[in-house]
Amino acid sequence: MKKSEVRTLIVGYGNPLRSDDGFGWHASRLLADALAGQDVEVITCHQLTPELAERLSQCALAVFLDADCQGAPGEIHTRELLPEAAPPQAFTHTCTPPGLLASAEQLYGRRPRAFAITVTAQTFDIGETLSPAVAATMPKAVEQTIQLVALAHAKAPKVKRSQRSL
Amino acid sequence: MKKIMIDAVTRIEGHARVSIRLDDEGQVAGTQLHVTQVRGFEKFTEGRPYYEMPSITARICGICPVSHLLASSKACDAIMSVRIPETAALLREVLHCGQFVQSHALSFFHLSSPDLLLGFDSDPARRNVLGVLEKFPDIARDGIALRKFGQEVISGLAKERIHPSWTVPGGVNAPLQPAVREKILAGLPDAKAIVRRTLKFFKGVLDQFKEEIENFGNAPSMYAGLVDPAGKLQLYDGGIRFKDAEGKTVADHIPAHSYQNFIGEAALGDSYLKAPYFKPIGFPDGVYRVGPLGRLNVARSCGTPLADAEFAEYHQRLGKIVPSSFQFHYARLIEALYGLERMEALLNDPAALGTKVRAHAGVNSLEGVGMIEAPRGILIHHYKVNEEGAITWANLIVATGHNNLAINRSIEQVARHYVDGKHLKEGMLNRVSAVVRAYDPCFSCSTHASGQIALRIQLLGPEGTVLDELRSE
Numbered sequence: 001m002k003k004s005e006v007r008t009l010i011v012g013y014g015n016p017l018r019s020d021d022g023f024g025w026h027a028s029r030l031l032a033d034a035l036a037g038q039d040v041e042v043i044t045c046h047q048l049t050p051e052l053a054e055r056l057s058q059c060a061l062a063v064f065l066d067a068d069c070q071g072a073p074g075e076i077h078t079r080e081l082l083p084e085a086a087p088p089q090a091f092t093h094t095c096t097p098p099g100l101l102a103s104a105e106q107l108y109g110r111r112p113r114a115f116a117i118t119v120t121a122q123t124f125d126i127g128e129t130l131s132p133a134v135a136a137t138m139p140k141a142v143e144q145t146i147q148l149v150a151l152a153h154a155k156a157p158k159v160k161r162s163q164r165s166l
Numbered sequence: 167m168k169k170i171m172i173d174a175v176t177r178i179e180g181h182a183r184v185s186i187r188l189d190d191e192g193q194v195a196g197t198q199l200h201v202t203q204v205r206g207f208e209k210f211t212e213g214r215p216y217y218e219m220p221s222i223t224a225r226i227c228g229i230c231p232v233s234h235l236l237a238s239s240k241a242c243d244a245i246m247s248v249r250i251p252e253t254a255a256l257l258r259e260v261l262h263c264g265q266f267v268q269s270h271a272l273s274f275f276h277l278s279s280p281d282l283l284l285g286f287d288s289d290p291a292r293r294n295v296l297g298v299l300e301k302f303p304d305i306a307r308d309g310i311a312l313r314k315f316g317q318e319v320i321s322g323l324a325k326e327r328i329h330p331s332w333t334v335p336g337g338v339n340a341p342l343q344p345a346v347r348e349k350i351l352a353g354l355p356d357a358k359a360i361v362r363r364t365l366k367f368f369k370g371v372l373d374q375f376k377e378e379i380e381n382f383g384n385a386p387s388m389y390a391g392l393v394d395p396a397g398k399l400q401l402y403d404g405g406i407r408f409k410d411a412e413g414k415t416v417a418d419h420i421p422a423h424s425y426q427n428f429i430g431e432a433a434l435g436d437s438y439l440k441a442p443y444f445k446p447i448g449f450p451d452g453v454y455r456v457g458p459l460g461r462l463n464v465a466r467s468c469g470t471p472l473a474d475a476e477f478a479e480y481h482q483r484l485g486k487i488v489p490s491s492f493q494f495h496y497a498r499l500i501e502a503l504y505g506l507e508r509m510e511a512l513l514n515d516p517a518a519l520g521t522k523v524r525a526h527a528g529v530n531s532l533e534g535v536g537m538i539e540a541p542r543g544i545l546i547h548h549y550k551v552n553e554e555g556a557i558t559w560a561n562l563i564v565a566t567g568h569n570n571l572a573i574n575r576s577i578e579q580v581a582r583h584y585v586d587g588k589h590l591k592e593g594m595l596n597r598v599s600a601v602v603r604a605y606d607p608c609f610s611c612s613t614h615a616s617g618q619i620a621l622r623i624q625l626l627g628p629e630g631t632v633l634d635e636l637r638s639e
Contacts, residue, residue: 046328106303107306
């Protein structure tokens, strides 16, 4: 099932049953609504898998949304990602964004410019809701992602479409 | 007496370790597989409404949630005493085919291909999917594309790749959309081409693995798998056929509700994994193998043209009964091809776009058994409920469990052949792990018994002597 190229790919990942680990999951769902109609594909998943490498090779910008554990709860971190070989044991069950970028380049000859937007979690305990600190940060994190996408779209030329999927 | 531990066995689903006991000459005296995790779904689902079981038990596994979803839904169909609509049965089977394709792709390309492509003795730091990516990018791309196709079939039908809630007691909760059908059909030629390329590659390298083929668990055993009334391969429905090591059918068309007459369950020490056995023979001699190897040994044919051609060649090359567990890989690829062809046939059936997809009923039976072929073998969900529909008892016999005794025998055979305690090399131990991988076990799927498994705790001295032992029987 071939898919069309897309300008921007947003990947929100995490476990929504583990409180703040669901940050990427919830954020990506909000972004899917906020960016509807734009040249953006939003993927929400529990974990990164090797299949994402192909999709990454078909976009100009990728944004990974996840929780992290560095800093104070609710802190937002934005950083540019570069390809980097993932540890072997990580690849079959859990991929890393830099590892996927490396795979996209190696297997499909192309990788996007990529960023990670992460929010420091307060808790990874069992639970379906975000902690107050992370929930309070959510609108700002979503807004930052939208701005990042808008900036990239303003600067970068549109990706040539090769094929449309159904 | 010395002991070697392979802890953990890698490139499998779930957690396990292998212990190898050596005698004073450094030769293998015995081995054991230890499955070290417990999931306990049989116990903690007690009290839940039966109709929640598909969603709950799908959480058993992230690789084959669809298998649990389907087996559980079938058990619930039996509790409701309904015959689900034709379209619902057809769509469930399409979903199941997608699951087979993605799971078999994961096993072959991601988990086992590093041994086959890079060699059992190659540098362990590179003997993984990343090493394959570097040296064999075409094969890595094929693996990624095939798994992705299977996952997209699942997400196309059921909306979510993992833990979908589309399959429900009585059928499915939404009809198939024509656009999804067309999208899947459009992707099938490429997917079939990938499997055929891979089969060609695999058959081309078989001669490089003569020693492994002869020593990877080819001890005689029985085989079991589901077949249709004509004896053809069945993944979604059918009855169990048992064949003995010579290929003689010893029990046939066993319906789900009669499984307990033929399958007993034993507990092994030092492992949370139950050990099912063929009851008429008893424990531990009633060992049988399920999964791709077992299925292709018991079935008369696959029932689709390309898979049947491969099936015929497979048996022509390897015999009427294929005993080597190394050939799980070969059989797995043939089944992936079957899954794609079967999916195509089902989607081209006009009933695929039917809109009657769910039967509604309450509790009409206090007991229900659901049985399907999961990618790793026969999966059985057996529930008892009270009048209100709350689960009072559950028994799950998971594919990997059926293979427990056979895996243990295979480990011992490989260890005795390859492991030399006085000249130990990593490649020797990798072969022990590889024979476990050949079965594609999913240990995280398969440890649900409560109160049946004997637990042993040993206190060992510095020389490995047992100082004290606590055993729960």
